Amino acid sequence: MYTAPPSLPNAFQSRQSTGALIARQAIVNSEGRVIGHELFNRSRNHAAHTAASDMMLALTALSHAGVDELLGDRLIFVNCTHESLVEGHLSLLNPDKVILEVPPLGHTAAEEVRTRLPTLQTLRQRGFRLAFSHTVLESAYAAWLPLADFIKLDLSVLPADQVTVLAKYAARQTRAQLIAEKIETAAQLELLSSLGVKLFQGYWLSRPQLVEARLLFPTAANVAHLMQLLRGQGSTQEIEALIKRDAVLSFNLLRLAVTSGVTPDEGFQSIEHVIRLLGNHRLSCWAGLLQNFRVTSETTPPAARNAVRYGRFMELIAKTQQLPPSVSDHAFLVGAISQLQELLDIPLDAIVDLLHMPQSVRDAVLQQTGYLGALLALAQASELGEIADLQQSASGLRVSQKQLNEARTQAEDWAEIA
The missing domain is CATH 1.10.3210.10 (Hypothetical protein af1432)
Known part of the structure; x- marks a missing residue:
């Protein structure tokens, strides 16, 4: 099992930037090898998070100078809005490289799951892999569950007993790979490993790093x-x-x-x-x-x-x-x-x-x-x-x-x- 030191240097430093500030956090397997990164756009505040910013984040990470240092040959997990999932801009991304993180629907789930299902099915047909939060294991999302390639178990909100139940249920009901995210202690890492989870993300393993991707602006x-x-x-x-x-x-x-x-x-x-x-x-x-x-x-x-x-x-x-x-x-x-x-x-x-x-x-x-x-x-x-x-x-x-x-x-x- 992979173990990590309890304290890693935080790469977030206050500095001026002329490019896009992209925070990346590693997702590692049980041997400690980085298989991908989740990206966060630090050039914009949370309120400015839009369908356009989703696409620009992914395109910047993949398209601009410095991309090899940023991602190498690893996967890129991009947080999406439901609006960005229907934008034509997705045709600019290589589905072999990009994992689309689909957000839950909240209190509207029962009404919207079926409505949004064709969009998700189309994305899968185009070769994109989809990641969902653990809420996709709820009965309201039953129609989405077969589309899941990755399911993230958020340890910041799930108690140990519920994590155990969900991990076992997911192993029986889906072929999706489980990712335990927001791991902050060795005990959490040990528990999830014992449940058969093989992918991990969190401060215990790797703090987010800030990477500046140099942008070139056409007129x-x-x-x-x-x-x-x-x-x-x-x-x-x-x-x-x-x-x-x-x-x-x-x-x-x-x-x-x-x-x-x-x-x-x-x-x-x-x-x-x-x-x-x-x-x-x-x-x-x-x-x-x-x-x-x-x-x-x-x-x-x-x-x-x-x-x-x-x-x-x-x-x-x-x-x-x-x-x-x-x-x-x-x-x-x-x-x-x-x-x-x-x-x-x-x-x-x-x-x-x-x-x-x-x-x-x-x-x-x-x-x-x-x-x-x-x-x-x-x-x-x-x-x-x-x-x-x-x-x-x-x-x-x-x-x-x-x-x-x-x-x-x-x-x-x-x-x-x-």
């Missing part, structure tokens, strides 16, 4: 324009052009595709490729969430403009050399991604890992190898004004001075539109 104008294109059935090319002009939108789009589970084995080939994989419905849900939750800014950071300029410059040079379109698509990705380190404030190799890139793009960004690596060296020499290196790179790639000047001017104009 409000670009999000509004994106919504306009999606609602007006704008072409894929129009949507692609808008997103490519905003490095923040581009980064978040790539992360959204990863967290939605639409990751081809060969990696994302272009921004257009990602747009087609996600489809209009997911993109509309995403843009609507950005608008509704007001996670936008009024200006574009200089680092974001720099990333756009690099990407566009490399794309234009590749196009002048009559190479397959996939090469110029990859060139844009290499140029933009190579400049994200300043924007995200995390190592470049970690950024590449977040974005599920093709091997040629990874190699060019991290090692400057291959044609794309040579193109990146050209872009860097052009940006820094290193004449000797610029001439050498241009000569090696057979890029004329005229092509170089035109690409540089067009890239600067492109970045200014962002």
Whole structure:
């Protein structure tokens, strides 16, 4: 049986944050291995807890820089409202990763259980696993019980004799895994272990930790324009052009595709490729969430403009050399991604890992190898004004001075539109 020290350091510290403050508490098995975390949004007070904040919490945890440190390959348990369970935003989440915690209905249970049953059944059909509090074992919730993948036994409100009865009843009536939560003493841990419970959560095992997930805010104008294109059935090319002009939108789009589970084995080939994989419905849900939750800014950071300029410059040079379109698509990705380190404030190799890139793009960004690596060296020499290196790179790639000047001017104009 797993035992833990009676006192663990509390990670909640008072500090300023420019990102989303997410509290996580570990859920461990009987061997002490962390199998997942329950998340709590500390950026908003309890009164501001809404369907939109539920979805933004999950999406932030899964989509933004620092997610590997936050969750790794573990499950994420997200507290939901019943309103958020019917929102289209759930299509943005990968059901293999997310456990939806369904709240009880209180005094309205008898009337609402049947009404809300189809929603829960649909979520299960879509692959989501559901967690309920121990109230799901009450007769009023009989219709929900077969849908339970996890049932949480709250030791802060259940006396020992009632916990014993409920644990034994659950073992007979459901295949759900039991989680004993709010464990604060060794005696509680011992009791639940003896009852066959194998998953545990509480201060005795692990205090909540505060993790800051760095948020990148696209401009409000670009999000509004994106919504306009999606609602007006704008072409894929129009949507692609808008997103490519905003490095923040581009980064978040790539992360959204990863967290939605639409990751081809060969990696994302272009921004257009990602747009087609996600489809209009997911993109509309995403843009609507950005608008509704007001996670936008009024200006574009200089680092974001720099990333756009690099990407566009490399794309234009590749196009002048009559190479397959996939090469110029990859060139844009290499140029933009190579400049994200300043924007995200995390190592470049970690950024590449977040974005599920093709091997040629990874190699060019991290090692400057291959044609794309040579193109990146050209872009860097052009940006820094290193004449000797610029001439050498241009000569090696057979890029004329005229092509170089035109690409540089067009890239600067492109970045200014962002």
